Amino acid sequence: MNSPDFSLEQELRAQGHLRVAGVDEVGRGPIAGPVTAAAVILDPQAIPEGLNDSKKLTARRREALEQALWDCAEVAIAHASVAEIDEINxxxxxxxxxxxxxxxxxxxxxxxxxxxxxxxxxxxxxxxxVVKGDAISVSISAASIMAKTCRDRLMVDLAQQHPGYGWETNAGYPSKTHKAALRNLGVTPHHRRSFKPVHNILYQDNSISD
Incomplete structure (x- = not known):
């Protein structure tokens, strides 16, 4: 499998687009926490080595690349809240x-x-x-890394406020541990009420479907 590269960006730069930003998000699948996105403009002369789809990297490697990107790229990170997720999908x-x-x-x-x-x-x-863009474009790969490290850190912080759900390891995804805690401990303000496992707890028969 080929690694992502800078070829799409180079093609666009040749057309006069010198500030090309890769954009990606993380957190569509969890049942708790916000969804997080990042936009990254890489310096063609200072692209960190090893950029790839954030899911293919270890946490330690993501964190090292995160720091490198803060040092050499233009980065912006933003969120949409649980309330917004429930309101607009x-x-x-x-x-x-x-x-x-x-x-x-x-x-x-x-x-x-x-x-x-x-x-x-x-x-x-x-x-x-760009379909599967984080495996094609290093700018999108960089955005995926920045979004994931930021959101993972946020979920660790929320786990300290709401222990027992395992957010520090499952990042709010519906793992067995998380779903069991949801049943036993109840719904927190950080749970997405429009998502089926949470909705079932609140409005149906107090059971969680797999």
Whole structure:
């Protein structure tokens, strides 16, 4: 399997788009916590080695790359809250987080490479959706790393406030431990009430479906 590279960015730079941002989000699958997005503009002369899809990297490697990216790239990170997820649905909330991350880059990018098959409707900049982009573009890989390290750290902090759910290890995903704790300890303000396991606890028969 080939590693992501800078070829898409180089193609766009040749067209005059010198500030190309990779955009990715993390946290669509969890039943607790926000969804987090990052937008990253890499310096072509200082691209950290080893950038890849954040899921393919160890936590230690992600954290080392996170620090390198803060040092040599332009980075913006944003969230959409649990309340927003429940109000507008997880897809729209993930796009909202992306839109917020892009808006936080100053000056703005010339072009966006968006992970996935959809361009968030709130983005007005030129953009391209790249399916499995975190395995193709190092800019998107960098965004995936920044979003994941930020969100994982946030979930560790929330785990200290709400012990027993295992958020420090499951990051809010519906692991067996998390679902058992949801049944035994109840629903916290950080649980997504529109997601089935949480909804079932609140409104149905106090059981959690697998």
């Amino acid at each position: 997880i897809l729209r909330a993930s796009h909202l987080a992306m839109e917020r991350a892009v808006a936080a880059l100053d000056p703005p990018p010339d072009f966006l490479l968006i992970d996935g098959n959809m361009i968030p409707r709130g983005l007005t900049l030129p953009a391209r959706a």
